[in-house]
Amino acid sequence: MNEGGVAIATDRKRLSAFLSGFRGTARADLGRSLAASAATGLLIIAQAFLVARIIDAVLFRREALSAHVFELAALVCAILLRFGAVWASEHFGFAAAAKVMRALRARLLDRVEAIGPVGLAEARTGELVAALAEGVRAVEPYYSRYIPASVLAVMLPVAVLVAVFPFDWVSGLILLATAPFIPIFMILIGKGTEALNQKQWRRLARMSGHLLDAVQGLATLKAFNAADRMVAEVAAVADDYRRDTMAVLRVAFLSSAVLEFFATVSIALIAIFIGFRLLWGEMAFFPGLFVLLLAPEFYAPLRAMGTAYHARMEAIGAAERLVALEEMPALAESGGSAPTPGPEAISIRFENVSLTFPDGRVALEDVSFSVDPRETVALVGPSGAGKSSILNLVLGFVRPTAGRVLVNGVPLAELDIAAVRRRMAYVPQRPRLFAGSLAANIAPGEAAPDPARLARAVADAGLADVVADLPGGLAAYVGESGAGLSGGQAHRLAVARAFYRAAPLVVLDEPTAHLDRESEAAVQAALSRLLAGRTGLVAAHRLASVADADRIIVLARGRIVAEGTPADLLRHGVRDGDLVPDLASTIGEAEAAR
Numbered sequence: 379m380n381e382g383g384v385a386i387a388t389d390r391k392r393l394s395a396f397l398s399g400f401r402g403t404a405r406a407d408l409g410r411s412l413a414a415s416a417a418t419g420l421l422i423i424a425q426a427f428l429v430a431r432i433i434d435a436v437l438f439r440r441e442a443l444s445a446h447v448f449e450l451a452a453l454v455c456a457i458l459l460r461f462g463a464v465w466a467s468e469h470f471g472f473a474a475a476a477k478v479m480r481a482l483r484a485r486l487l488d489r490v491e492a493i494g495p496v497g498l499a500e501a502r503t504g505e506l507v508a509a510l511a512e513g514v515r516a517v518e519p520y521y522s523r524y525i526p527a528s529v530l531a532v533m534l535p536v537a538v539l540v541a542v543f544p545f546d547w548v549s550g551l552i553l554l555a556t557a558p559f560i561p562i563f564m565i566l567i568g569k570g571t572e573a574l575n576q577k578q579w580r581r582l583a584r585m586s587g588h589l590l591d592a593v594q595g596l597a598t599l600k601a602f603n604a605a606d607r608m609v610a611e612v613a614a615v616a617d618d619y620r621r622d623t624m625a626v627l628r629v630a631f632l633s634s635a636v637l638e639f640f641a642t643v644s645i646a647l648i649a650i651f652i653g654f655r656l657l658w659g660e661m662a663f664f665p666g667l668f669v670l671l672l673a674p675e676f677y678a679p680l681r682a683m684g685t686a687y688h689a690r691m692e693a694i695g696a697a698e699r700l701v702a703l704e705e706m707p708a709l710a711e712s713g714g715s716a717p718t719p720g721p722e723a724i725s726i727r728f729e730n731v732s733l734t735f736p737d738g739r740v741a742l743e744d745v746s747f748s749v750d751p752r753e754t755v756a757l758v759g760p761s762g763a764g765k766s767s768i769l770n771l772v773l774g775f776v777r778p779t780a781g782r783v784l785v786n787g788v789p790l791a792e793l794d795i796a797a798v799r800r801r802m803a804y805v806p807q808r809p810r811l812f813a814g815s816l817a818a819n820i821a822p823g824e825a826a827p828d829p830a831r832l833a834r835a836v837a838d839a840g841l842a843d844v845v846a847d848l849p850g851g852l853a854a855y856v857g858e859s860g861a862g863l864s865g866g867q868a869h870r871l872a873v874a875r876a877f878y879r880a881a882p883l884v885v886l887d888e889p890t891a892h893l894d895r896e897s898e899a900a901v902q903a904a905l906s907r908l909l910a911g912r913t914g915l916v917a918a919h920r921l922a923s924v925a926d927a928d929r930i931i932v933l934a935r936g937r938i939v940a941e942g943t944p945a946d947l948l949r950h951g952v953r954d955g956d957l958v959p960d961l962a963s964t965i966g967e968a969e970a971a972r
Contacts, residue, residue, distance in 0.1 A: 392701070393694050393697040393698060393701060394694065396697050396700070396701050396704075397517065397520055397693055397694070397697050400478045400481055400482055400517075400521075401478075403477050403478055403481040404473070404474035404475070404477040404478050404481075404521065407470045407471075407473040407474035407477060408470070408471075408474040408521065408525065410466065410470040411466070411467050411468075411469075411470035411471040411473075411474060411525075411526050412467075412525075412526060412529050414463045414464075414466035414467035414470060415463075415467045415526045415529055415530040415533070416529070416530075416533055417459070417463040418460060418463040418464055418467060418530065418534075419530060419533055419534035419537050419679075420537065421456050421459050421460040421463060422460065422534065422672075422675050423537060423538065423541050423672065423675075424452075424456045425453065425456045425457060425460060426668055426671035426672050426675065427541075427668060428449050428452055428453040428456060429453065429667075429671060430664050430665075430667040430668035430671060431446075431449060431664065432446055432449050432450065432453065433667060434662075434663050434664040434667065438663050467526055468522070468526075471521065471522040471523065471525070471526050472518075472522045474521050474522070475517070475518040475519075475520075475521035475522040476518075478517060478518075478521050479514050479515070479517060479518055482514050482517060482700070483510065483514050485704075486509070486510055486514070486700065486703060486704070487510070489703060489704055489706075489708070490506075490510075490703075491710065492708035492710055492712065493706050493707070493708055493709060493710060494708075494709045494710025494711075494774075494775045494776060495710075495770075495775050496709050496710075496770050496775045496776045497706060497707060497708070497709040497710070497776075498706075501706070506703070508699070509696075509699040509700055509702075509703050510703075512696070513696040513697075513699050513700050514696075514700070516692050516693050516695070516696035517693050517696060517697070517700075519686075519689035519692065519693065520689055520690055520693035523686045523689050524686040524687070524689045524690045524693070527679065527682050527683050527686035528683060528686070530679040530682070530683075531679040531680055531682070531683040534675065534676070534678075534679045535553075535557060535676050535679065535680065538553070538672050538675060538676040539553060539554060539676075541672065542669055542672060542676075545665035545668055545669060546652070546661070546665055546666070546669045548651055548655075549648050549651065549652065549669045549673070552644065552647055552648050552651065553644070553648070553673070553676050556640065556643075556644035556647070557644075557676070557677075557680065559640045559644075585612075585615045585616060585618075585619050589612055589615075637680070637681050638681065641674075641677035641680065641681055644673075644677060645673045645674055645677065648669065648670070648673045649670060649673070652666045652669060652670055707736045709735075709736075709775070709776045709777065710774060710775055710776065710777065711771075711774035711775075711776070711777040711790055711791060711795055712777075712791075712795065713774065713790065713791065713792070713793055713794055713795030713796070713798070714791060714792040714793060714794065715794055716788060716792045716793050716794065717793070717794060717797065718785060718786060718788070718793055718794070718797055718798055718801060719786045719787065719788060720751075720786045722882065723751035723752055723882050723913060724751060724785060724786060724801060724802075724882045724883040724913045725748065725749060725750055725751045725785070725786055725787070725913065726748065726749040726772060726783070726784070726785060726883075726913070726915065727747075727748040727749070727783075727784040727787070728745050728746055728747050728748070728768070728771075728781065728782075728783055728784075729746055729781050729782045729783075729784065730744050730745075730746055730780065730781040730782075731744075731745045731746070731771065731778045731780065731781035731782065731783060732744055732745070732778060732779055732780040732781055733764075733767050733771065733776060733778055733779055733936075734779045740936055741764055741767040741936055742764045742767050742768065742771075742778075742936045742937075743935075743936045743937055744780075744781070744937070745764070745768070745781075745936070745937065745938055746781075746938075747931055747938060747941070749913055749914075749915055750913075751913055752911055752912060752913055753913060753914070753928045753929070754909050754913075754914035754915075754916065754926070754927045754928050754929075755914065755915055755916070755927060755928065755929045755930075755931060756916045756917075756918055756924035756927035756929070756930045756931070757769075757915070757916065757917045757918070757930075757931050757933060758917075758918060758924060758930055758931070758932055758933070759932055759933035759934055760934065762935075763933035763934050763935065763936070764933045764935075764936040764937075765887075765888075765917035765933055766887060766917060767936075768915075768917075768933075769885055769887050769915065769917055771783050771790075772790075772802075772883075772885060772915060773799070773802065773804060773885060774790060774795045774798065774799065777790075777791065785798060800881070801881050801882055801883055802879075802881050802883045802884075802885060803875075803876035803877075803879040803880075803881040803883070803884045803885070803908070804876070804884075804885045804886075804887075805869075805872045805873055805875075805876050805884075805885070805886045805887070805889045805905075806872070806887045806889075807887045807888040807889065809868055809869060809871065809872030809875075811856055811863075811868060811871065811872075812856075813855075813856065814855070814856060815850075815852065815853050815854065815855060815856065816845060816848070816851075816852045816853070816854050816856055816871070817832055817852040817853065819856055819871060819875065820832055820835055820836070820852075820871065820874050820875050820878050821875075821878050822875070827878070831878055831880075832852055832878065834877070835874040835875070835877035835878035836852070836874050838874070838877045838904065838907050838908070839870045839871070839873040839874035839877055839904045839908075840870055840873075840900055840903060840904045841867070841870050841871065841874055844863075844867055844870075856871075864897070866896070866897025866898075866900055866901060869889060869890070869897070869901045870900065870901055870904055872889070873889070873901065873904045873905060873908060876908055877907075877908060881912070882912055882913060883912065883913045883914075883915075884908055884909055884912050884913070884914045884915070885914075885915050885916075886905065886914065886915070886916040886917065886918075887917050888917050888918055889901060889905060889916075890902055890905075890918070906926060909926075914927075924944065925944055927944060928943070929941065929942065929943060930942060930943070930944055930946075
């Protein structure tokens, strides 16, 4: 086998191992499903035996039907038990699949949390949603159909052979000789199907991402008269997916036709041999009928396995995306179990912190500074200087590759990260607002927000007039990403969210960026009220955003190049307006002084 073939085989084994790794989650239900499948096989043989015995006795030996009441009752019981076993096999198979899907989805969501917002920033949302939704659903037939069918495909033919050989060794040999053709052709066809399924899933992920990007950027597309072109691109991607799907279906129908052909020819061959021997008087009617009744049942699980094998191929194709998600590096801080000391105030200290991303990009290099309780420290610098990286480290969205981040003197890696975040209020550059009421956006995750706290948060954020003018007040509906609100109102809504949190640590990531002067002034006034009496860490571009800060830290290329009060930096030549254009001289003077 060439290197490409070895790689494909290794990848297939890795994906199969991933899918099979969840069997322990549903071991009990899966065991019941397999036991029911085994019982189905035994009941099929018993049913065929009883049917052959009754027909032989009544039609050929001229015995009264009343003399075989016991056999008739046993046949009825066997039929009912067979239906019950089939139902139980499917029921427990679906139950096992449901447990696996829940476990898989929980594991993937935990992985998404471990990867963190920074790690997922480069991933396309549509592809991620396709993996978590369609990918997980594609695993269901693997457990509900493929695993029970694979067990039945092995167990029932063996049981049939054991039952047939004592009655007719010729038919047994025919069954034994023709049986391998079905799995052989199934495997040969399956190799092509696997590649097509993986291609189909990759196309689905791309289509999902493409469509979501188009919907999210609809305003931009309309503004640039590019909507028609995007519609054409989405249509082309959808048509490619349709072609891939039809290619998979063609192979599926071809494989089913091949399996049916071999099974039909084999059954016909057995019928011919039995018919001639019955005609020549070389075989009794009972064994001949018994074998003929079992012959279709011998091939039935093998034919069913062909259909179930496509479920496996689809699951393998989906597993490729799931494994890719699992193999993304976990950047977020997982934390420990230690409680955060000091409930009233928060202090932050960076000790020789460096941050290098998996792609080799250096975000921070040997950064050390501290933020005292109830002190506001501003981070300024050009884009890419490391401001957002520092905030992400404090929030636990990434963990340092060297050095330590301490909260109240305890390394963040040792603290309960969820408890630490409950004591943080975060206002990002582009606030994430969800479709729902104003109240739900101010207190996300709370089923019944406190009305008094909501009213105070709205007033402190300067939103009282806006809320009063909206129909329904706090119950007014806000569209996805703040649709229906202006940019300034959306930012003040995010500030109201921080006020409602009433956390001792406030993290602000350029909260007044992209705002006009009037909106900036309103938001800045709200932020000044928010920071009063709290520990604040602010990343900003404008001097107005950091004029009230206790200290300013100037960053460049992932290093601290200057630090001091606003007055100190003003003496270095920073004037009103944007900080970024004036930083070159400030940084140059600071580096020269060092």
